[in-house]
Amino acid sequence: xxxxxxxxxxxxxxxxxxxxxxxxxxxxFLADVEDSEVLAMDDGAAIPFGDQWLVVTTDAHVVHPVFFxxxxxxxxxxxxxxxxxxxxxxxxxxxxxxxxxxxxxxSIELLRRIHASTQQACREAGAKILAGDTKVMGxxxxxxxxxxxTGIGVTRRxxxxxxxxxxxxxxxxxxxxxxxxxxxxxxxxxxxxxxxLSDVAPLNGLIRQVLLAGGAGIHALKDPTRGGVTAALSExxxxxxxxxxxxxxxxxxxxxxxxxxxxxxxxxLSVANEGKxxxxxxxxxxxxxxxxxxxxxxGQAAAHIxxxxxxxxxxxxxxxxxxxxxxxxxDAEPLPRIC
Amino acid sequence: MNYxxxxxxxxxxxxxxxxxxxxxxxxxxxxxxTVMHVCGSHEQAMARYGLRSSFPSDLRVLMGPGCPVCxxxxxxxxxxxxxxxxxxxxxxxxxxLRVPGRALSLAxxxxxxxxxxxxxxxxxxxxxxxxxSEPVVFFATGFETTAVATAALLLQNPPENLQVLSAHKWVxxxxxxxxxxxDSQVEGFLAAGHAAAITGxxxxxxxxxxxxxxxVVAGFEPLDILAGLVELVELAIDKKAQVVNxxxxxVSRDGNPKALRALREVFELGDGQWRGIAEIADGNLKLRxxxxxxxxxxxxxxxxxxxxxxxxxxxxxDCRCGAILSGQSEPSDCKLFxxxxxxxxxxxxxxxxxxxxxxxxxxxxxxxxxxxRRVGPSPA
Numbered sequence: 001x002x003x004x005x006x007x008x009x010x011x012x013x014x015x016x017x018x019x020x021x022x023x024x025x026x027x028x029f030l031a032d033v034e035d036s037e038v039l040a041m042d043d044g045a046a047i048p049f050g051d052q053w054l055v056v057t058t059d060a061h062v063v064h065p066v067f068f069x070x071x072x073x074x075x076x077x078x079x080x081x082x083x084x085x086x087x088x089x090x091x092x093x094x095x096x097x098x099x100x101x102x103x104x105x106x107s108i109e110l111l112r113r114i115h116a117s118t119q120q121a122c123r124e125a126g127a128k129i130l131a132g133d134t135k136v137m138g139x140x141x142x143x144x145x146x147x148x149x150t151g152i153g154v155t156r157r158x159x160x161x162x163x164x165x166x167x168x169x170x171x172x173x174x175x176x177x178x179x180x181x182x183x184x185x186x187x188x189x190x191x192x193x194x195x196x197l198s199d200v201a202p203l204n205g206l207i208r209q210v211l212l213a214g215g216a217g218i219h220a221l222k223d224p225t226r227g228g229v230t231a232a233l234s235e236x237x238x239x240x241x242x243x244x245x246x247x248x249x250x251x252x253x254x255x256x257x258x259x260x261x262x263x264x265x266x267x268x269l270s271v272a273n274e275g276k277x278x279x280x281x282x283x284x285x286x287x288x289x290x291x292x293x294x295x296x297x298x299g300q301a302a303a304h305i306x307x308x309x310x311x312x313x314x315x316x317x318x319x320x321x322x323x324x325x326x327x328x329x330x331d332a333e334p335l336p337r338i339c
Numbered sequence: 340m341n342y343x344x345x346x347x348x349x350x351x352x353x354x355x356x357x358x359x360x361x362x363x364x365x366x367x368x369x370x371x372x373t374v375m376h377v378c379g380s381h382e383q384a385m386a387r388y389g390l391r392s393s394f395p396s397d398l399r400v401l402m403g404p405g406c407p408v409c410x411x412x413x414x415x416x417x418x419x420x421x422x423x424x425x426x427x428x429x430x431x432x433x434x435x436l437r438v439p440g441r442a443l444s445l446a447x448x449x450x451x452x453x454x455x456x457x458x459x460x461x462x463x464x465x466x467x468x469x470x471x472s473e474p475v476v477f478f479a480t481g482f483e484t485t486a487v488a489t490a491a492l493l494l495q496n497p498p499e500n501l502q503v504l505s506a507h508k509w510v511x512x513x514x515x516x517x518x519x520x521x522d523s524q525v526e527g528f529l530a531a532g533h534a535a536a537i538t539g540x541x542x543x544x545x546x547x548x549x550x551x552x553x554x555v556v557a558g559f560e561p562l563d564i565l566a567g568l569v570e571l572v573e574l575a576i577d578k579k580a581q582v583v584n585x586x587x588x589x590v591s592r593d594g595n596p597k598a599l600r601a602l603r604e605v606f607e608l609g610d611g612q613w614r615g616i617a618e619i620a621d622g623n624l625k626l627r628x629x630x631x632x633x634x635x636x637x638x639x640x641x642x643x644x645x646x647x648x649x650x651x652x653x654x655x656x657d658c659r660c661g662a663i664l665s666g667q668s669e670p671s672d673c674k675l676f677x678x679x680x681x682x683x684x685x686x687x688x689x690x691x692x693x694x695x696x697x698x699x700x701x702x703x704x705x706x707x708x709x710x711x712r713r714v715g716p717s718p719a
Binding site for chain 1: 715
């Protein structure tokens with residue numbers, strides 16, 4: 001049932017990456033668009049470029065707190081864009097641009113630390129920021145710092161989030177929910193911080209290995225950021241018109257992440273990750289891909305978590321070991337402003 | 340820090356063994372078997388682990404009056420709104436905010452400018468009252484578990500500007516009503532482990548004797564629920580009316596004496612309307628006269644009298660919350676379910692609360708009590 005867009009004002013849900021955000025984009029930004037290329041609404045745009053594709057993507061970052069266990073807004077701003085490029089197959093980053101909006105009174109020492117962390121992430125990703133812009137707003141007109149990053153990469157083959165095929169295996173490159181849970185536990189001083197670190201990392205190196213190992217068997221890639229694995233896989237199932245069944249027992253979680261999610265009653269499947277990818281791979285290439293992941297530092301905990309099935313209606317289900325249930329995207333992000 | 344490697348009571352192999360036992364028990368009966376649980380947390384856990392998808396097709400597990408938010412009567416909410424409308428500051432648990440009264444919800448009142456704040460623990464009410472020079476109304480809702488928290492704060496001699504509007508309910512009284520319903524098909528109850536940790540399982544013995552129905556107290560992990568159901572279904576089929584404690588790691592026969600003492604010291608049982616169900620004898624927990632100075636229903640008696648005359652909402656006749664809460668219907672039997680009535684625009688209380696049967700079913704994609712259609716191969 002398609003409900004007409006009735007909202008009058010922007011609410012937090014419109015930025016949560018879920019159905020409300022897609023409805024907003026559809027009703028405002030794409031309301032008068034007929035161009036199918038624009039309507040594809042993927043993580044980035046692919047533009048023909050000689051015998052390759054130029055991939056462009058952009059991302060704004062508003063995390064609170066600005067420094068969180070395992071990372072900060074600077075590292076996040078690089079990884080978010082590098083990962084969006086990698087998810088379309090563009091593991092070589094040609095250039096990044098960065099715009100920063102600062103609140104009057106923000107510490108320059110903190111800005112230096114954020115910049116150093118930005119540069120470190122660039123080195124890890126083999127990327128450079130080649131253009132930038134700086135703006136300052138008055139006290140209270142913006143909260144501390146907003147970083148907006150754009151990235152350009154190239155690839156010979158564009159991979160789409162919606163490329164899943166029946167029979168494919170679904171793989172995640174590591175443990176679930178660490179970023180969102182780490183940010184939340186930092187915000188609420190849960191005392192788990194020592195063990196619970198954000199996973200924020202550039203994935204282009206890891207995905208390059210995955211693409212080498214899996215070749216044409218890699219059918220779909222997506223990073224489960226806002227809304228977590230549930231939102232990412234729901235969208236992938238929707239676009240491909242398939243059903244995905246996850247195995248609860250196979251879901252990798254860090255001990256601290258499991259403890260935090262039990263303590264807070266938060267479903268780790270719906271919490272953001274910033275250094276994980278979901279991979280849809282043909283079963284023939286599954287073992288090679290898992291092997292490639294396990295031999296990379298960022299893929300140690302990678303696991304085969306589910307299976308793609310032909311289905312009349314797109315669906316995401318989880319087999320808990322006790323039975324099956326459906327997973328739904330929720331508009332109410334358990335934690336706003338996490339990326 | 341060290342964490343346990345895996346949480347206990349979620350072992351699928353043990354779960355399958357229990358599921359098979361459940362199937363054998365129902366097969367032995369050779370007919371449909373109907374039992375009722377009375378706890379939103381049980382329904383949540385069943386939904387979260389997909390337990391209903393593997394129940395025997397001839398087993399009906401109904402959710403009874405187990406959602407405290409859902410059974411809070413519309414006039415009780417209206418009473419709270421009336422106090423807020425008078426300019427008083429109101430404190431409520433978050434779940435109550437969006438539950439419609441006859442005209443408005445507390446959230447509506449808040450949007451219209453009333454001072455309504457959400458608290459997470461009863462103790463916060465005392466803290467807020469201490470910091471305030473004006474009256475603060477605590478809308479005290481919930482079953483035995485939250486009633487104990489209300490009792491504890493009143494026993495600490497809180498400031499007199501803290502005014503408690505009690506809508507607390509006593510679940511065993513509602514179980515009596517269900518059991519006594521002439522056409523009830525319920526053959527046994529699965530009782531809530533956390534409430535029984537306070538009241539003790541001995542509390543259910545008179546009910547079992549009177550109605551000759553078994554009661555099994557169960558916990559909230561998937562193995563707890565399955566083990567409880569196996570026990571309950573076997574007792575029901577064998578027509579053995581007894582109380583069984585399937586949650587012994589938390590529940591004793593006598594319960595928590597300190598908590599019970601507090602409960603009895605502060606509250607007395609009184610008749611009360613449960614939303615959509617009935618007037619239930621001894622179903623409400625009312626403040627004893629000794630606590631009159633904190634009793635908002637006495638302090639503001641005049642304002643509250645005007646509440647009785649509010650008209651009903653037009654849709655109330657289609658909403659099947661009452662039938663669902665008393666185990667006569669399931670959420671999917673209601674024509675509003677998932678259509679006019681959705682979590683973002685709820686018609687009935689059962690779609691509002693995270694413990695409401697309709698909300699739980701809607702959010703987990705359940706649309707009937709029978710076996711859900713599986714996708715992919717069946718487990719070995």
